[in-house]
Amino acid sequence: MSCNRRQVVAGLAGTLALPAIGRLSCAAVPDRPVMPVPALRDASEGRIRLRIRDGSWSFDGKRHTPTWGFSQDYLGPVLRVRRGGELAIRYENTVAEDVAVHGHGLHVIGELDGGPQRAIAPGDSWEPVLPIVQEAATVWYHSHTHMKTGPQVYKGLAGMIIIDDDNSDSLPLPRRYGVDDIPFVVQDKDFNRDGTLSYNKLGLGRFYAAHVMVNGIIRPRVKVPPGLVRLRILNGSNGRYLNFVFTDGRAFHVVAGDGGFLEEPVEVTSLFTNPGERYEVLVDFSDGLPATMRSVPAARTPDNYPEFDPIQGDQTIGYFDVDRAIAADPEARIPSRLNEIARLDPGAATVTRKFLMETGQPMTINGKAMDMDRIDERVKRGVVEIWELEGDLHNFHAHGCSFQVLSVNGREPPAHMRGPKDTVIVDERSSFIVRFDHTAPEEFPYMYHCHLLEHEDMGMMGQFVVSD
Numbered sequence: 001m002s003c004n005r006r007q008v009v010a011g012l013a014g015t016l017a018l019p020a021i022g023r024l025s026c027a028a029v030p031d032r033p034v035m036p037v038p039a040l041r042d043a044s045e046g047r048i049r050l051r052i053r054d055g056s057w058s059f060d061g062k063r064h065t066p067t068w069g070f071s072q073d074y075l076g077p078v079l080r081v082r083r084g085g086e087l088a089i090r091y092e093n094t095v096a097e098d099v100a101v102h103g104h105g106l107h108v109i110g111e112l113d114g115g116p117q118r119a120i121a122p123g124d125s126w127e128p129v130l131p132i133v134q135e136a137a138t139v140w141y142h143s144h145t146h147m148k149t150g151p152q153v154y155k156g157l158a159g160m161i162i163i164d165d166d167n168s169d170s171l172p173l174p175r176r177y178g179v180d181d182i183p184f185v186v187q188d189k190d191f192n193r194d195g196t197l198s199y200n201k202l203g204l205g206r207f208y209a210a211h212v213m214v215n216g217i218i219r220p221r222v223k224v225p226p227g228l229v230r231l232r233i234l235n236g237s238n239g240r241y242l243n244f245v246f247t248d249g250r251a252f253h254v255v256a257g258d259g260g261f262l263e264e265p266v267e268v269t270s271l272f273t274n275p276g277e278r279y280e281v282l283v284d285f286s287d288g289l290p291a292t293m294r295s296v297p298a299a300r301t302p303d304n305y306p307e308f309d310p311i312q313g314d315q316t317i318g319y320f321d322v323d324r325a326i327a328a329d330p331e332a333r334i335p336s337r338l339n340e341i342a343r344l345d346p347g348a349a350t351v352t353r354k355f356l357m358e359t360g361q362p363m364t365i366n367g368k369a370m371d372m373d374r375i376d377e378r379v380k381r382g383v384v385e386i387w388e389l390e391g392d393l394h395n396f397h398a399h400g401c402s403f404q405v406l407s408v409n410g411r412e413p414p415a416h417m418r419g420p421k422d423t424v425i426v427d428e429r430s431s432f433i434v435r436f437d438h439t440a441p442e443e444f445p446y447m448y449h450c451h452l453l454e455h456e457d458m459g460m461m462g463q464f465v466v467s468d
């Protein structure tokens, strides 16, 4: 690639805070390990075997770190399934601890939800067949083991699930997996001197680690074609808020969140995310310029406080490296219309529930810490309810549904949060409207909880049944 002035200027802008400007050549993208794309497993090919196993993975391209994964060294393959089809999995637990695996964002009955009641003992397996009845979305699977979700996800027990449907097929979005439709799992970790993972920074129950990574590589180089690229962003970190921006200030479009497409694309220059949330965004790289993605502190979040965030200064997420050898998809564009969303009517809600989330020892919701022997809420299937959430710097996730956000921190939800959601930030007050369409019995209830995994493990979780 030849060197032109625009590239050098863009490169400088992207590395402004770094001391290495003198070394900058026309290779504006730093020489970082390339971001890997997880293997893709299609549910139409039959049951997918996922071995929960020990692994060894290099997060920086140098040192090796003992990890866990689903049939791979770290994280799991991306599972792909169509609405109307089935996702059949065989989880085999070959590690030395119980592991429960939950499908976060899947609309399945409690028996198939994979909550902590469904722990798989070492040497055992679980073979759920998940009927997929929901619209196209990016959801995920991860450890949900009683009091061990945080450390097990941290070691690597997480993966993405892509649901397709007729609508997603018909939209002119980038759709070449790993080329211009890219799973983008963002997490943070700390390491000990010997390269092993360190998981002990639990000051005030907020886990903020010093190295941010995408798909298991710290600040990777992300190869993209000179065109429109769809990133399926999952904030898969244990406790870190991530507020994504490009250092050149470029705008991008949010097209989907948690449980499906928005009605229309929403143009943004920054995107704030909570642990557990997913957003699909479209980024235009047709100018061929490299771009640096960072997370910048957002108002009133822990990333504004040095005591929580060890990497205040350099929160680079990744370096996008436009490769003209990869053809752009000439058909891909930003659609004007994405989805029809049937809005639930707050006037039709007959039940209102309140959830007060309190930080402490233990962490509680409505004054109670998680107890597997206690059902906290009893919900009727098909009834429209409003859930009101209160707390300081938490978030709230409910199983078995997508909900519609009514308010976020006391305000109208921003446009990109008006799609189907299952996780929402709670700082002061947020609320959503929901109708549960599937049942969950006493033996296999659904969970609601803070998705800061350390809070969840420390008790900020409850159980609810859904019955006819």
Ligand code: C2O
Residues within 6 Å of the ligand: 102, 104, 142, 144, 276, 397, 399, 447, 449, 451
């Ligand atoms: Cu992503 Cu109950 O979890």
Ligand code: CU
Residues within 6 Å of the ligand: 102, 103, 104, 105, 397, 398, 399, 400
């Ligand atoms: Cu979930």
Ligand code: CU
Residues within 6 Å of the ligand: 393, 394, 395, 450, 451, 452, 455, 456, 460
């Ligand atoms: Cu919390």
